[in-house]
Amino acid sequence: MSSFRLFAPSSRGGEEELDVLVVGAGPAGLTAALYLARYGVKTAVYAKEIGGQMAIAPLVDDYPGVPRVSGRELADRFVNHVRSYGVPIVIDELVDVRREGDRWVALFSSGRRVRCVAAILALGARKRRLGVPGEDRLLGRGVSYCAVCDGPMYAGKRVAVVGGGNSALTSALYLSSVASRVYLVHRRDSFRAMPIYVERARSDPKIEMVLRSVVTEIVGDDRVRGIKVRNVESGEERLIEVDGVFIEVGVEPPTELFRKIGIEVDEEGRAVVDKDMSTNLPGIFVAGDAAGGPKKYRFPQIITAAAEGAIAADAAWKYLQKARSGRGT
Amino acid sequence: MSSFRLFAPSSRGGEEELDVLVVGAGPAGLTAALYLARYGVKTAVYAKEIGGQMAIAPLVDDYPGVPRVSGRELADRFVNHVRSYGVPIVIDELVDVRREGDRWVALFSSGRRVRCVAAILALGARKRRLGVPGEDRLLGRGVSYCAVCDGPMYAGKRVAVVGGGNSALTSALYLSSVASRVYLVHRRDSFRAMPIYVERARSDPKIEMVLRSVVTEIVGDDRVRGIKVRNVESGEERLIEVDGVFIEVGVEPPTELFRKIGIEVDEEGRAVVDKDMSTNLPGIFVAGDAAGGPKKYRFPQIITAAAEGAIAADAAWKYLQKARSGRGT
Numbered sequence: 001m002s003s004f005r006l007f008a009p010s011s012r013g014g015e016e017e018l019d020v021l022v023v024g025a026g027p028a029g030l031t032a033a034l035y036l037a038r039y040g041v042k043t044a045v046y047a048k049e050i051g052g053q054m055a056i057a058p059l060v061d062d063y064p065g066v067p068r069v070s071g072r073e074l075a076d077r078f079v080n081h082v083r084s085y086g087v088p089i090v091i092d093e094l095v096d097v098r099r100e101g102d103r104w105v106a107l108f109s110s111g112r113r114v115r116c117v118a119a120i121l122a123l124g125a126r127k128r129r130l131g132v133p134g135e136d137r138l139l140g141r142g143v144s145y146c147a148v149c150d151g152p153m154y155a156g157k158r159v160a161v162v163g164g165g166n167s168a169l170t171s172a173l174y175l176s177s178v179a180s181r182v183y184l185v186h187r188r189d190s191f192r193a194m195p196i197y198v199e200r201a202r203s204d205p206k207i208e209m210v211l212r213s214v215v216t217e218i219v220g221d222d223r224v225r226g227i228k229v230r231n232v233e234s235g236e237e238r239l240i241e242v243d244g245v246f247i248e249v250g251v252e253p254p255t256e257l258f259r260k261i262g263i264e265v266d267e268e269g270r271a272v273v274d275k276d277m278s279t280n281l282p283g284i285f286v287a288g289d290a291a292g293g294p295k296k297y298r299f300p301q302i303i304t305a306a307a308e309g310a311i312a313a314d315a316a317w318k319y320l321q322k323a324r325s326g327r328g329t
Numbered sequence: 330m331s332s333f334r335l336f337a338p339s340s341r342g343g344e345e346e347l348d349v350l351v352v353g354a355g356p357a358g359l360t361a362a363l364y365l366a367r368y369g370v371k372t373a374v375y376a377k378e379i380g381g382q383m384a385i386a387p388l389v390d391d392y393p394g395v396p397r398v399s400g401r402e403l404a405d406r407f408v409n410h411v412r413s414y415g416v417p418i419v420i421d422e423l424v425d426v427r428r429e430g431d432r433w434v435a436l437f438s439s440g441r442r443v444r445c446v447a448a449i450l451a452l453g454a455r456k457r458r459l460g461v462p463g464e465d466r467l468l469g470r471g472v473s474y475c476a477v478c479d480g481p482m483y484a485g486k487r488v489a490v491v492g493g494g495n496s497a498l499t500s501a502l503y504l505s506s507v508a509s510r511v512y513l514v515h516r517r518d519s520f521r522a523m524p525i526y527v528e529r530a531r532s533d534p535k536i537e538m539v540l541r542s543v544v545t546e547i548v549g550d551d552r553v554r555g556i557k558v559r560n561v562e563s564g565e566e567r568l569i570e571v572d573g574v575f576i577e578v579g580v581e582p583p584t585e586l587f588r589k590i591g592i593e594v595d596e597e598g599r600a601v602v603d604k605d606m607s608t609n610l611p612g613i614f615v616a617g618d619a620a621g622g623p624k625k626y627r628f629p630q631i632i633t634a635a636a637e638g639a640i641a642a643d644a645a646w647k648y649l650q651k652a653r654s655g656r657g658t
Contacts, residue, residue: 031632038477039477041506064356065392065403065407065410067410077393152367196654203654275625299640303360303635306393306632307630310628310633311626314628318499321525325528325529325532
């Protein structure tokens with residue numbers, strides 16, 4: 001947590017002028033800032049918190065070249081890398097982005113205004129919580145929101161996956177190649193997932209479907225020991241003993257904020273981006289988990305979020321070149 | 330160079346059976362292998378050499394979280410990360426991929442055959458060499474093929490960019506924000522680049538156009554000291570003193586091999602890929618510098634190549650699920 005002390009909240013009010021504003025300090029935002037700084041572009045990172053979803057991962061072993069670190073440690077390394085280029089990182093929460101003349105103006109909860117030619121919004125998307133007892137307390141101690149990230153820790157163990165969409169089904173399938181037993185707990189008895197995944201899961205001897213059922217509690221003292229599951233028809237409740245619970249009940253991208261700004265969103269509430277991470281608003285880019293739409297292959301990992309940040313920075317730099325020639329808006 | 334000793338060339342002949350074959354050991358191939366191993370997929374990496382273009386970079390400072398390392402060192406870290414999952418890395422050169430029944434069979438120069446359900450070809454794309462005296466000798470000592478990667482080392486210095494396409498123009502524009510002077514040396518007096526970049530470069534006071542001119546030699550003892558430039562009309566030759574030379578005269582993707590295999594290529598000879606890195610051949614994926622086509626934003630960096638490797642691995646895993654259900658081919 002050491003790096004937190006380095007960041008002061010922005011002073012109340014005040015106005016700053018940047019070439020490219022970066023909002024968000026997860027892997028996408030921090031990588032965008034790194035590239036912009038290397039391009040000699042005047043930039044700064046504004047973020048509600050440091051590290052994004054990366055920072056809450058207990059163990060990251062899928063960021064190539066950096067084996068087995070905590071998400072907190074990896075976030076610190078990203079932050080220090082960005083800071084080595086002298087880029088300010090300011091703790092503040094974005095509340096709106098508006099057009100004023102030939103600039104965008106970002107408004108923050110402190111009252112601060114940042115004027116910029118372009119902005120990269122790397123706001124992330126929080127995984128939706130189940131909202132049951134034990135969930136927050138056992139996060140990182142058996143409770144996970146990413147099977148691909150944390151699955152390898154459950155070799156030969158019993159796990160549960162909660163949810164009924166593509167993410168839940170692929171998580172269950174993936175975990176069945178690692179764990180000894182996978183319970184797939186879903187509120188309905190039909191799935192909102194690709195039929196191929198449903199068929200594969202139904203025929204997988206390691207996967208046991210627990211349908212028409214909801215998790216009412218995650219139990220365990222210092223580690224997950226099991227889940228309490230209630231059948232929604234019979235009302236019957238039982239304990240399933242597991243070592244890990246993977247929760248895949250949807251995501252919460254900053255849809256309302258995108259709508260307020262005027263950024264087009266997809267059916268899951270993510271910003272619709274082109275292959276260069278540009279949105280329907282010229283000069284506004286979205287990278288990382290908050291970016292979606294039909295042109296993007298959605299695979300929310302640190303490495304993919306970071307790459308999108310780099311791409312957004314390159315595209316924003318090109319946008320700056322046009323804007324300076326008086327051709328952009 | 331320590332890791333090289335760990336890799337034996339494959340024995341002559343022999344046949345291996347894999348779920349997903351990875352060919353290429355640059356950032357794309359190694360990341361693909363890392364993800365496949367974590368998915369519990371039977372995989373191996375076959376490569377002509379380790380590290381790809383990454384390994385020849387003198388200093389890498391744009392891979393987020395790993396500041397200021399040599400490309401060789403970063404390549405070693407990727408390799409060790411992959412090897413921590415027990416994935417074999419074999420030195421051998423791909424010569425063809427053919428369909429045999431319900432499998433792909435990859436043929437290597439040693440005579441080895443690898444049967445697989447899917448393959449990720451991360452073969453890279455070598456930057457085209459100028460082919461002049463001094464170029465190879467001073468590589469990494471003033472000669473570079475990537476302005477975005479190596480540009481920051483030339484703050485306040487004089488540099489030359491050789492070429493006339495988008496890569497040459499954007500390299501010159503980027504370097505003008507870092508270096509004190511940028512000579513743009515181009516064989517013709519018109520450019521194959523976006524007009525906006527040409528206009529910006531022409532009006533940039535730091536950029537001096539050296540047109541209808543070719544570089545005949547890169548001079549310097551242990552570091553670049555200048556370039557010899559000959560005007561193709563007058564034949565007149567002169568020395569331009571520079572500290573760095575950025576060569577952007579095109580790339581050499583493995584086009585002939587792609588054509589032989591039957592993979593569709595774009596106008597630059599790269600494999601045409603969809604957003605999941607799939608090609609026109611079901612089960613054959615291409616990631617990294619060798620991948621192109623209209624759906625990809627081309628920004629050839631370590632971080633973007635690695636992300637493409639992760640995406641290809643995820644897509645190949647999904648392809649495997651279908652193939653195992655008897656729905657794939």
